[in-house]
Amino acid sequence: MAFYIVRRLAAGAVLALIITLLVYLLLSTSFEDVARTILGQGATDEATAALMEARGWTRPVIVQYVDWLGGAVRGDFGQSVFTSLPVLASVIQRLAVTLSVIVPALLITSILSVLLGVWAASRGGFVDRFAQIIAILGFILPGLLLAIGLVVIFGVQLGWLPATGYVPFGDDPAGWVRSITIPVIVLVTAGVANMSAQVRGRMIDELRRDYVRTLRTRGIPYRRIVMKHALRNAGSPALTVMSLEFIQMFGAALIIENVFALPGFGSYAFNASLQGDIPVILGISAFGVVLVTIVNLVTDIANGWLNPKARIR
Known part of the structure; x- marks a missing residue:
C-alpha cells in the first residue's frame, strides 16, 4: 500500500509538471500582451520591451519555466503580476472558500x-x-x-x-x-x-x-x-x-x-x-492537479477498505 501511495503521488507530480509546462508554453505567446495590459494600451514599444526585460520575459521560455519550477518546489510560486501578492497564500485562501x-x-x-x-x-x-x-x-x-x-x-x-x-x-x-x-x-x-x-x-x-x-x-x-x-x-x-x-x-x-x-x-x-496573470495561472494549474490526484488516491484507498478484492498491495 505504501509503495502504491508513493507511486500515485509521483504520477501526480509528473502530471503537474507536464500540465504546468504546457500552460507556460501557451502563456509565453502572450507576454507582450500582458506587458501592455500592465502599462496600458497607450504604452510605447520601448516601454513594453523594457518591462518585459525587467520581468525576465525575454529569456528563453524553458529557462523561465525551470526558474519558476525551482521556486515552486521550495513553496515559492511567485507573486501576482497585477496585485504583487504571493500566489501561494492567495491560492490557499481562495481554495479554502x-x-x-x-x-x-x-x-x-x-x-x-x-x-x-x-x-x-x-x-x-x-x-x-x-x-x-x-x-x-x-x-x-x-x-x-x-x-x-x-x-x-x-x-x-x-x-x-x-x-x-x-x-x-x-x-x-x-x-x-x-x-x-x-x-x-x-x-x-x-x-x-x-x-x-x-x-x-x-x-x-x-x-x-x-x-x-x-x-x-x-x-x-x-x-x-x-x-x-x-x-x-x-x-x-x-x-x-x-x-x-x-x-x-x-x-x-x-x-x-x-x-x-x-x-x-x-x-x-x-x-x-x-x-x-501568469504566476497565478501556473499556481492554480499545479494546485488543481494535486487536488485531483489526492481525491483519486483517497477514493482508491477507501474502495480497498470496502472491497477486499480491490485492495492494493
Missing part, C-alpha cells in the same frame, strides 16, 4: 443520493418512479437558471438569504451558513440527480444477485440484507461516483462563484485568465 462550499454540498449530496438510491432500489414501484423523476428534473434543470431563480426569490423578494457575497466561518458561523446556502442548493440539485441514479442502478444489480436470494431463504430480514450486504458491495462504485462528483463540483465553482460573487478558487482562476 471554495472547499467551504463544495464539502458541505458533497456531504449532503452523498447522504441524499444514498438514501434515495437505496430506497428506490429496495422498494420499487411508485418509490422507484419518484426517484427517477427527481433525477430527471435535476438533469434537465439548468444550474444557472436555478441559481438566478433562488437569488430572485430568497435573496431579493423574501430577503431571507444574501443574494451575493461570502462571510468567513471564523467571523460569523451563522452568516457563513446563510452565505453558502443558495450555492450549496444549486450544487446539491445537480449532484443528487447524477449520484442517486448511479446508486440506484448499482443497488438494483446487487439485489438481483444470487447471494441475496440465498440470504433471504435463510430467513435474514430483507432490510438487513440491503443495509449490511448489498449496500456495502455497492459502496465501492458509489465512492468512485462521489469522487467524480467532487471534481465536477470543483469545475462548477467557476460559474457558481461568479454568479454569487464568492472570492473562491474558480473566480480567482477566471480573473487571472482574463488578465493573463
Whole structure:
C-alpha cells in the first residue's frame, strides 16, 4: 500500500509538471500582451520591451519555466503580476472558500443520493418512479437558471438569504451558513440527480444477485440484507461516483462563484485568465492537479477498505 501511495503521488507530480509546462508554453505567446495590459494600451514599444526585460520575459521560455519550477518546489510560486501578492497564500485562501462550499454540498449530496438510491432500489414501484423523476428534473434543470431563480426569490423578494457575497466561518458561523446556502442548493440539485441514479442502478444489480436470494431463504430480514450486504458491495462504485462528483463540483465553482460573487478558487482562476496573470495561472494549474490526484488516491484507498478484492498491495 505504501509503495502504491508513493507511486500515485509521483504520477501526480509528473502530471503537474507536464500540465504546468504546457500552460507556460501557451502563456509565453502572450507576454507582450500582458506587458501592455500592465502599462496600458497607450504604452510605447520601448516601454513594453523594457518591462518585459525587467520581468525576465525575454529569456528563453524553458529557462523561465525551470526558474519558476525551482521556486515552486521550495513553496515559492511567485507573486501576482497585477496585485504583487504571493500566489501561494492567495491560492490557499481562495481554495479554502471554495472547499467551504463544495464539502458541505458533497456531504449532503452523498447522504441524499444514498438514501434515495437505496430506497428506490429496495422498494420499487411508485418509490422507484419518484426517484427517477427527481433525477430527471435535476438533469434537465439548468444550474444557472436555478441559481438566478433562488437569488430572485430568497435573496431579493423574501430577503431571507444574501443574494451575493461570502462571510468567513471564523467571523460569523451563522452568516457563513446563510452565505453558502443558495450555492450549496444549486450544487446539491445537480449532484443528487447524477449520484442517486448511479446508486440506484448499482443497488438494483446487487439485489438481483444470487447471494441475496440465498440470504433471504435463510430467513435474514430483507432490510438487513440491503443495509449490511448489498449496500456495502455497492459502496465501492458509489465512492468512485462521489469522487467524480467532487471534481465536477470543483469545475462548477467557476460559474457558481461568479454568479454569487464568492472570492473562491474558480473566480480567482477566471480573473487571472482574463488578465493573463501568469504566476497565478501556473499556481492554480499545479494546485488543481494535486487536488485531483489526492481525491483519486483517497477514493482508491477507501474502495480497498470496502472491497477486499480491490485492495492494493
